[in-house]
Amino acid sequence: MKKIAISAMALLFSAGVAMADPLEGMWRTTADDNGNSGLIKVAPCGAQLCGTLIKSYDATGAETESDNIGRNIISETVAQGDGAYTGMVYSPDRDKTYKSKLQMTGNTLKVRGCVAFICRDGGTWQKVN
Numbered sequence: 001m002k003k004i005a006i007s008a009m010a011l012l013f014s015a016g017v018a019m020a021d022p023l024e025g026m027w028r029t030t031a032d033d034n035g036n037s038g039l040i041k042v043a044p045c046g047a048q049l050c051g052t053l054i055k056s057y058d059a060t061g062a063e064t065e066s067d068n069i070g071r072n073i074i075s076e077t078v079a080q081g082d083g084a085y086t087g088m089v090y091s092p093d094r095d096k097t098y099k100s101k102l103q104m105t106g107n108t109l110k111v112r113g114c115v116a117f118i119c120r121d122g123g124t125w126q127k128v129n
Contacts, residue, residue: 023049023077023085023102027109030123032093035059038066039128040073048087049077068092077102089113089122098122 027040039055051074056066075097077087089100089111098113098120111122 021049021079022083023079023104023109026054026128027051027125028128029073029111029125031059032091034093036064036066036093038068038073038092040125042074042077045072045075047078048075049079049085050075051077053092066092074100074102091120091122094120 021044024042024044027042029037029040031037036059037057038053039057040051041054042049042051044050050072053066053068053071053073056064056069058064071090071092073090073092075088075090077085077100079085083104085102085104087100087102088097089102090097091113096115098115100111100113100122102112103110107127109125109127111125113120113122
């Protein structure tokens, strides 16, 4: 009986791991208009995905302080299939939140967003292991 219980627990645990969304994890953003970039941790937030700024880097690549540490940079994000996602992305350098499309291919994430008819290329982010 003990072996059955352990097997059942292992099966449940492995099913939860297998269900993790490929977007989950750490992503390094491209440099913004000021040359700054960040490290974003993407994780579930309810039925959606959110990405929180964990670290901020200046134009030289040195870690720097930021009022946006802990802020959701990605929010309301849902998978559309084939590596495509839709949601909202906050741009600290412009202090604007964009309705966004994200396209994940392997370890890269192409980010693009619009406010009204003004669209912005958010660059290609790199997955960090």
